[in-house]
Amino acid sequence: MIPIARTQQLLVEELGEEVIVYDRERDAIYCLNSLAARVWYCCDGQNTVEDISKILAEELELSVSAQVNSLDLVSQALQELESFHLIAEYISQPINQPEISRRRMIKKAALVSGFAMGTLFPTIKSIVAPLPAMASSPTTTTEEP
Amino acid sequence: MINNPPTSTLPRLKPNLDISSEYISSREILASLPCAAGIAFISYGLKIGIQVNHLDILIQLSDYLPPGWEHSPSPLVDKLYSLILAANGQEYLLSDEEGELARTTELDRILLALDANLRIYIGTSVQDLLFVHAGVVGWRDLAIVIPGRSFSGKTTLVAALVKAGAVYYSDEYAVFDSNGLVHPYPRNLSIRQASGDRIKTCPVAELGGRYGSKPLAVGLIVSAHYQSGSQWNPTWISPGAALLALLDNTLVARTRPQFAMSILATAVSDTFALQSQRGEASEVAVALLSELEQLSIV
Numbered sequence: 193m194i195p196i197a198r199t200q201q202l203l204v205e206e207l208g209e210e211v212i213v214y215d216r217e218r219d220a221i222y223c224l225n226s227l228a229a230r231v232w233y234c235c236d237g238q239n240t241v242e243d244i245s246k247i248l249a250e251e252l253e254l255s256v257s258a259q260v261n262s263l264d265l266v267s268q269a270l271q272e273l274e275s276f277h278l279i280a281e282y283i284s285q286p287i288n289q290p291e292i293s294r295r296r297m298i299k300k301a302a303l304v305s306g307f308a309m310g311t312l313f314p315t316i317k318s319i320v321a322p323l324p325a326m327a328s329s330p331t332t333t334t335e336e337p
Numbered sequence: 338m339i340n341n342p343p344t345s346t347l348p349r350l351k352p353n354l355d356i357s358s359e360y361i362s363s364r365e366i367l368a369s370l371p372c373a374a375g376i377a378f379i380s381y382g383l384k385i386g387i388q389v390n391h392l393d394i395l396i397q398l399s400d401y402l403p404p405g406w407e408h409s410p411s412p413l414v415d416k417l418y419s420l421i422l423a424a425n426g427q428e429y430l431l432s433d434e435e436g437e438l439a440r441t442t443e444l445d446r447i448l449l450a451l452d453a454n455l456r457i458y459i460g461t462s463v464q465d466l467l468f469v470h471a472g473v474v475g476w477r478d479l480a481i482v483i484p485g486r487s488f489s490g491k492t493t494l495v496a497a498l499v500k501a502g503a504v505y506y507s508d509e510y511a512v513f514d515s516n517g518l519v520h521p522y523p524r525n526l527s528i529r530q531a532s533g534d535r536i537k538t539c540p541v542a543e544l545g546g547r548y549g550s551k552p553l554a555v556g557l558i559v560s561a562h563y564q565s566g567s568q569w570n571p572t573w574i575s576p577g578a579a580l581l582a583l584l585d586n587t588l589v590a591r592t593r594p595q596f597a598m599s600i601l602a603t604a605v606s607d608t609f610a611l612q613s614q615r616g617e618a619s620e621v622a623v624a625l626l627s628e629l630e631q632l633s634i635v
Contacts, residue, residue, distance in 0.1 A: 205598040207606065210577030212584075214594040221584055221594075223577035319581055321591040324461050326486070 195244075195270055196287070197235035198280040215277065219321040222276050228314035231269035232278060237287035241266055252312070269314035276316055377409040378402060381463045385455070386414035391422040393444065394429075400538070401452040403459055404524045416458055420451055449536060460510060460588040466520070467600045470586040471511040473519055474503035475549045476626055477633050479556025480519040482511045484586040490563030490618065492526055496539070497618035499546035501626055506549045511583075517604030518552035555604050557629045558582065560612035561621065567614035569621045571628075579610030 203214040209226035224232060230251070234244040242263070249262040273279045374395050375388040380403040389395050398420075419432045429447035431439040431454070439450035460468035472483040472495035481498065485491045492508040499505045507522035514520060525538040541548055558579045561571075574582075580601050584590050587597045609632055615621045 203595050203598065205595075205602050207576050207580060207602050210575060212577060212580055212598055212602070214598060216594075219591050221581060221590070223575075223581050225575070225577070317578060317581055319585045321594065322585060322587070323591060324457050324588045 194237060194240050194283045194286060195235040195273075196237045196280045196283060197232050197273075198278050200280075202278075213278065214321070218277065220276070221319050221321055222278070223317040225315045227265065227312065228269050228272055228316050231266055231314060232273055235270075235273075235279060237283065241270070265312075265314060272314050272316045276318060278316075377412050377414050378406045379409045380406045380455075381459050381466065383416065383459060383462055384409050384411070384414045385458070386412070386417045387451070388417065388419045389421065394420055394422065394448075397444065397448060398451075401448045401455075403455055404522055415462070418451060418454070420447060456509065457588065461592065465515065467513040467597055468522075468588045469511045469513065469583050469601075470509070470588070471583070472508045473506035473511045473521070474498045475506055475553050476503045476556070476629050478553060479629060479633055480506065480511075480553040481557045481559060481625060481629060482519060482555055482583070483559045483561060484511070484582050485560070485562065486586065488529075490561070490615070492528055493563065493618045494559075494561065494615070494621060496526055496528065496544055497622035498625065499541060499544045500619070501622045503546070503622075503626060504549040505541040505544075505546045506553075513600050513604055514552065515600060515603075517600060517606070518554055519604075520552050521549050523548040555608045556633060557625065558605065558608060558610035559625060560610070561615040563616075563618075564614040565616070567616045569613055569615050569624060571611040571613040571624075574610045574612050576605045576608070576610065578612075579605045579608070582610070582612075 201216040203216065205212040205214075209229070211224040211229040211232070213222045213224065214220075215222065227248075230248065231244055234247060239247070245263040245266045248265060252262065270279060374390070374392070375386060376395070376398065377384065377386045379385070387398065389398070417434060418438075419430075421430050421432075422428070423430060428440055428442055429444055430437060431447050431450050433454070438454055439447060441447050441450070469482075469484055470487075471485065472491035474481050474495055476498075481503065483491050483494055495505070495508045505521075505523065505526075506519065507524070508526045509524060510522040512520040512522050523541075525540050526544070527536045528539050529536055560574065560579075560582045561569075580598070583601050583605070584597060587601070590597050611628075
């Protein structure tokens with residue numbers, strides 16, 4: 193099974209190991225921690241869930257007997273990403289991608305590599321983008337007759 | 338610095354303007370006002386006009402204009418408000434080109450409504466600065482930014498920080514430039530009275546403080562909501578969580594998200610952020626200044 197990250201109607205801002213995503217369809221804003229971001233960037237239509245698990249295991253230096261199973265981490269991350277509509281679909285065969293995209297993915301991987309133990313679990317925080325009146329002091333002064 | 342209204346350039350007042358609040362739409366009100374008094378001013382590059390029909394309104398208006406406003410030499414404006422006393426002499430109405438914004442029997446309330454509408458207009462219309470609803474003080478040439486919604490206790494904490502020695506920047510907006518630096522929005526502090534809905538404005542000098550003027554890099558972001566009886570027990574939050582806290586209080590988060598995210602990412606990229614419920618502001622203020630002092634030494 194090959195997950196593909198959603199790319200449409202999203203604005204992405206990288207912030208150290210974290211990634212901020214603005215969902216234009218829902219006016220929601222997500223903050224992906226380093227692990228969630230790493231898994232998301234690996235969802236390029238080339239990697240199976242097992243491939244992503246291996247990538248994470250190598251980068252996290254998880255041993256076979258480690259209490260934290262990289263496949264579980266990837267599954268957990270994908271569930272989180274799906275719940276926030278950041279996975280477009282799953283396919284059975286890798287999609288053809290121009291080489292430039294793969295290079296870009298590797299560059300992104302470098303940007304978000306180097307996990308700290310505190311971020312060993314994938315988490316996504318979210319807010320609804322506020323309307324101007326919500327992000328300001330009250331304005332209405334109308335008295336009932 | 339608040340300037341005095343340039344009364345010599347105002348049009349002549351038309352004291353017996355016949356406007357009934359019940360039957361005349363705001364557009365008609367605006368159309369009927371060219372002979373009334375008014376003021377045109379510039380704030381953050383925006384040209385704003387306010388028309389009035391009563392001298393009492395005009396006299397008090399300058400206390401409610403945005404910080405740093407300057408008289409505009411041109412009567413042409415980007416945004417036009419009208420603030421009128423209805424013909425019945427009992428109701429004040431605030432309108433813009435789109436319609437009625439507020440209506441009340443008390444002049445100070447209608448002026449507060451004008452103040453709030455001006456802030457939103459400026460915060461959403463200025464193109465090269467980002468306005469985040471937050472309290473801001475300066476300490477050791479770094480800014481402490483306290484984002485939060487109304488009634489979260491921002492002003493109380495800002496006042497406590499100023500009393501503890503910090504330089505006052507704002508109790509309303511953190512104004513970020515494209516380099517992520519925070520500029521002052523130096524209006525008087527708006528301190529809510531015990532009932533919650535009445536506001537007393539307080540010049541920073543009354544707190545023994547002073548206004549900051551130079552742009553500052555962010556040293557500390559504080560997500561602190563007042564909860565009676567709470568203990569200050571802060572935990573560090575990630576830059577991403579800090580950016581979310583700022584975006585949650587950004588006026589153009591929805592309309593110009595890329596602009597907002599880019600500036601805030603720059604602002605938080607090399608800073609620290611913490612969050613906690615808070616109780617008494619004075620204790621928290623001392624703790625925050627001490628924390629920032631230690632961080633800046635490191």
